[in-house]
Amino acid sequence: MNMIKGIKGVKDILPEETSRWRLIEETARRWADLYGFREIRVPIFEVTELFARSIGTSTDIVEKEMYTFQDRDGTSLTLRPEGTAGTVRAYIEHHRAADPTPQKFFYSGPMFRHERPQAGRLRQFHQFGVESFGMADPRADVEVIALLWRILSDLKLPSLTLEINNLGSTEDRAAYRPRLTEFLRTVAGALCANCRRRLDTNPLRVLDCKVPGCRAETEPAPRLADSLSDPARTHFADVLSGLDSIGIPYRLNHRLVRGLDYYCLTTFEVTSAALGAQNAVGAGGRYDGLVEALGGPPTPAVGFAMGLERIALMLPQTAYPSSSRSPVVYVAGFGVSGAPAGFSALEELRLAGIPAVADFRATSLKSHLRQADRLAVGFTLIIGDDEVDKGVGILRDMNTKNQYGVSLTSLCGDVSSHIRGS
RNA sequence: GUGGAUGUAGCUCAGUUGGUCAGAGCGCCGGAUUGUGGAUCCGGAGGUCGCGGGUUCGACACCCGUCAUCCACCCCA
Structure with a gap:
């Protein structure tokens, strides 16, 4: 008889490990509570089109990483690769925009992406995330970033860095893109094969390439920061001063580009030197256009997601109770x-x-x-x-x-x- | 999707140029202690050497294939 084994990249969390998982989840919930976010539980599968439209059809996630299957009536369904799309769908479907109270949600649960497993990267993994709807004020960005930072700091995770960047408005990026592409063509010969391909599909990502040669070549590239509109600049400046005022340390990184299409203005990422190649612990940003793109009213929004197994990987032993009688x-x-x-x-x-x-x-x-x-x-x-x-x-x-x-x-x-x- | 490394007992691992190499430690069960845990000593159970071919008188070892795991690329939380 053949042993039936677990699916590649899908892990059991055994009783010896669940206490550290509880600690992580309870810490995150406690802080989210403190910041006025309320729990939302959305399905782990949705109609495929929801993810295609929100994440972006040319992203790796949608192009090759989704677990997609047909329902009995032929509808294409997909196991959620991230939590924002479903939360936005629920926000629209239940007319939460009409509710006069702040619409701030948090969620926690499994996500699915068909990737090659490695340290800190699984096919079924878990995220804790928050979404804050309806507030365009830069303090909403700061609030979300602060919450992420407080959770990670409370868990005493080692060597954390918060990096932040301004992607500008959708229009700003549209104006910047041809200028960047024009520059990249002049150095295309010196770029890695991947970057040459990205030059057409997603030129902004070339700036985020880790190949040293590419980094050196793109150093003199025109910066997005120089093409930003005044409102975008002001917004970002206010976010930074907000972080300063409440003592959240950050580092500007003009190369930081998030992978999902829907981000605009503020984008941020917390990494740890204590992890392997997959070093992003949590990340997020503003996505003002997404609710409207999915058929809802124009709604500004900010959020983040953090990877629970990456946190579990680096959680210090001292963080959870020792086994006394x-x-x-x-x-x-x-x-x-x-x-x-x-x-x-x-x-x-x-x-x-x-x-x-x-x-x-x-x-x-x-x-x-x-x-x-x-x-x-x-x-x-x-x-x-x-x-x-x-x-x-x-x-x-x-x-x-x-x-x-x-x-x-x-x-x-x-x-x-x-x-x-x- | 690409590359590299690794697959021997429940766990961590030895195994010398192919010739008693099926092994150790830990763990487990039992005994010393007829009703009192942890330490010590003694004994015992437990393995298709990932799987399938091939080479050979002989393969855990060499070759080919395959599967799995890990790490990295890519991408991302």
């Missing part, structure tokens, strides 16, 4: 009358709100105590045949080795008073 009672019931009495006691403790465990494989007291030790419980309740005869169990403190008699008829009260006393 927990206030759990292991019930060691053994012998012809002790085993059933132990099983009843186990349930009794649980109903009284006392965490209790047992290993039904163990038959001797020795093997029970070994399991209790492995499970790192604080106490073991020993119930053998002798105890049943006397109507008294033995509660053993696993740290001090002290043992106390507890009445089997008033078990929970006796046990909990000893637990509290320790």
Whole structure:
């Protein structure tokens, strides 16, 4: 029989790892809460066209990375490759624009992209993200960036850098693009093969190329910053001064270009030197045109997404609680009358709100105590045949080795008073 | 999609130019301790050497193919 294995690039998160995942998710939720974002849960699959229209048809994600399949009626559906599209769709569909309160959402969950797996890159991965709708004010950008920074800082992730850039308005970029393309043609011979191809498809990305030769050649390229309209400049200046005013450190990076088509004005990315090649921990930006492009009212918006497994990868060991003995009672019931009495006691403790465990494989007291030790419980309740005869169990403190008699008829009260006393 | 590295016990890994090389440590189960955990000692279970071909008297080792994993390119969170 063939072993059925997990899908390439899709990982199990085992119990040993879930505590660090909880820490990450709970930290993110707590801060999002503090900043007035409310949780939204949108489907993990949508009509394919939603992603094609929002992310951009010429992006790698849409061109070759989507998990797309046909529904029974022939409709093309896609497993979400990111969270913004679905959130925007829900925002429009439920007429949230008509709600007078701020429409600020956060989400958390799996995303799917058919890429070659490597360190920090999986086919099913998890993102936590936020979207802030309706506010064109630069303080909305700052608020979102601050939230991202606060979450990552709270998690004490090492060597973080926040990079930020101004992409200008859609019109600014349209005006800049031919100027850049014109320049790039003059140095095309010295660029890498990928960049020569990108010259036509997405010239802005050439600026973001990591090949040293390309970087050197494009150094004298005309800068987008020089083609920006006054409103775009002012907006960006206000974002930067906003970050300054609340103490968020950043670095300007005029080469920073996000991969998704919908970004405009502010774009940002937090990277860590502690990761491998895939070093982006979180990223986002403003996407003022997207809601309208998807059939909603003109709506300014900003958001970010962060990669949960990348954070899990770099979360310091000290960040989550070490395994000290927990206030759990292991019930060691053994012998012809002790085993059933132990099983009843186990349930009794649980109903009284006392965490209790047992290993039904163990038959001797020795093997029970070994399991209790492995499970790192604080106490073991020993119930053998002798105890049943006397109507008294033995509660053993696993740290001090002290043992106390507890009445089997008033078990929970006796046990909990000893637990509290320790 | 492209490249490189690696696949031997549950885990981490040895295995010398092909000739008792099917091994160690940890873990697991049991015993020493007939009802008291962690330490020590002793014993035991556990492997189609990723898979399929080929070369050879003989392959865990060499060759070819294949699959998987990891890392990098690309791209991105």
